[in-house]
Amino acid sequence: MTLLPLLPKSPLSLPTKILVSRRTRPRALTVASSKETERGLEFDTGGSFFRRESAVGRDLGALAASIHRRSLDRKLRIIDAMCGCGIRSLRYLAQSDAGFVWANDACEDYRGTIVKNLSGVADRVSEDGGGGRRWVVTHKDANRVLLESYINREYFDLVDIDSFGSDSSFIRSAIMAVREEGLLYLTNTDGFSSGGHRPYHSLASYGAYVRPMPYSNEVGLRMLIGGALREATALGFCVSPLFSYYSSHGPVFRVMFRVSRGNFHKESQYGFICYCNKCGNSQAFSWRELGQICCPCSNKVVSRSSVVSGPMWTGPLHDATFLAEMLDLAGEWRWAHTKEKGIDLEKLLNWMIDESDPRLPFGYIKLDEIASRGKINSPPVSMMISSLQKEGYAASRSHIAPNAIKTNCPIATCIRISRELCHTVLPLS
Numbered sequence: 001m002t003l004l005p006l007l008p009k010s011p012l013s014l015p016t017k018i019l020v021s022r023r024t025r026p027r028a029l030t031v032a033s034s035k036e037t038e039r040g041l042e043f044d045t046g047g048s049f050f051r052r053e054s055a056v057g058r059d060l061g062a063l064a065a066s067i068h069r070r071s072l073d074r075k076l077r078i079i080d081a082m083c084g085c086g087i088r089s090l091r092y093l094a095q096s097d098a099g100f101v102w103a104n105d106a107c108e109d110y111r112g113t114i115v116k117n118l119s120g121v122a123d124r125v126s127e128d129g130g131g132g133r134r135w136v137v138t139h140k141d142a143n144r145v146l147l148e149s150y151i152n153r154e155y156f157d158l159v160d161i162d163s164f165g166s167d168s169s170f171i172r173s174a175i176m177a178v179r180e181e182g183l184l185y186l187t188n189t190d191g192f193s194s195g196g197h198r199p200y201h202s203l204a205s206y207g208a209y210v211r212p213m214p215y216s217n218e219v220g221l222r223m224l225i226g227g228a229l230r231e232a233t234a235l236g237f238c239v240s241p242l243f244s245y246y247s248s249h250g251p252v253f254r255v256m257f258r259v260s261r262g263n264f265h266k267e268s269q270y271g272f273i274c275y276c277n278k279c280g281n282s283q284a285f286s287w288r289e290l291g292q293i294c295c296p297c298s299n300k301v302v303s304r305s306s307v308v309s310g311p312m313w314t315g316p317l318h319d320a321t322f323l324a325e326m327l328d329l330a331g332e333w334r335w336a337h338t339k340e341k342g343i344d345l346e347k348l349l350n351w352m353i354d355e356s357d358p359r360l361p362f363g364y365i366k367l368d369e370i371a372s373r374g375k376i377n378s379p380p381v382s383m384m385i386s387s388l389q390k391e392g393y394a395a396s397r398s399h400i401a402p403n404a405i406k407t408n409c410p411i412a413t414c415i416r417i418s419r420e421l422c423h424t425v426l427p428l429s
């Protein structure tokens with residue numbers, strides 16, 4: 001066992017398990033190399049793992065980093081800890097004007113590609129007058145670079161972890177390496193856990209026992225936020241989501257957090273969610289209410305028709321003010337009206353802003369569920385939302401499911417409104 005010197009930031013000692021990584025060094029995937037262009041930047045994938053559809057996740061990262069840079073009024077120090085061909089590093093350097101980017105990928109075979117991609121656009125010498133390098137490329141285990149940076153007190157303004165499968169084994173070291181009030185961008189592709197198909201796996205990775213629920217893709221984001229919050233709290237930090245983004249290509253779950261010092265006090269935002277198969281309504285429960293979980297449609301405590309998952313994040317998925325700044329910047333950069341890889345960024349950011357209405361509860365209701373419970377046809381989403389709003393309910397789209405709504409309206413009322421809309425505007429089938 002390695003004895004560590006007194007560490008500067010955490011009140012806790014490091015678990016030895018993350019110091020001694022038992023991961024095997026990833027080998028290059030046999031993927032064909034291709035020349036790509038993303039938001040005007042040319043690069044080579046060099047046979048690394050690369051997803052074109054992740055361009056939106058990279059857009060969101062570059063926008064958030066730039067807003068953070070403006071708020072600090074100095075250049076950022078960023079680590080792209082699992083960089084693949086280095087496209088994120090390139091974008092942070094070229095678009096977010098990062099002062100220094102550390103591009104790391106455990107796979108040494110990608111070195112030539114990463115160096116070539118970064119050399120193409122970014123100047124290697126920093127502009128801060130120090131004459132230092134503007135970027136470095138390494139091939140270490142992500143936990144190792146993050147913990148070494150932490151031990152050397154070389155913190156980052158943004159830590160980006162773009163992992164395959166679960167990212168849970170990197171969350172703690174990533175939080176340790178972020179500067180106070182800095183950003184942490186986490187990604188996982190753990191659709192099995194969020195879908196409730198591996199409850200013991202989600203419990204081990206994110207501390208949440210997750211069961212299948214109709215809004216499981218939102219549960220995936222909430223499980224990730226809850227897991228990060230749990231790790232941060234153990235270190236004396238608090239993380240709050242600036243935006244949460246789900247993409248069906250993968251599927252991929254991404255959350256950008258702000259990391260601050262201090263403890264988490266909003267008990268009401270970390271708890272359990274209960275979905276009732278009988279009536280279709282959902283409710284959140286705090287730890288204190290654990291023994292009383294019960295759907296109002298049943299008089300029993302935990303009826304057989306109820307499914308409970310948690311603990312996880314039950315608060316807002318996004319910070320609307322931060323998203324509004326991202327939308328403005330996207331407009332300034334002329335990204336808002338142009339589709340990158342088929343996704344309209346302006347529409348996406350607007351939907352995310354609408355979803356941030358504090359009156360909206362967790363989860364979403366698919367119009368198919370309303371239709372099948374009411375034995376009716378589905379009205380168009382936009383019509384349903386405006387009818388709900390006219391009746392005084394909060395309602396929005398969900399960026400996660402295009403045919404779903406988020407609302408604080410009970411499902412029985414949604415069925416009634418939907419039925420009225422079907423009778424007035426839609427022919428009955």
Ligand SMILES: C[S@@+](CC[C@H](N)C(=O)[O-])C[C@H]1O[C@@H](n2cnc3c(N)ncnc32)[C@H](O)[C@@H]1O
Nearest residue numbers: 026049050082083084105106107141142162163
């Ligand atoms: C999802 S890919 C990264 C894609 C890239 N960020 C992009 O936007 O195109 C994940 C990368 O993590 C690397 N990797 C896997 N395990 C790692 C580890 N323990 N430490 C560092 N890199 C690792 C893989 O070689 C792979 O290139």
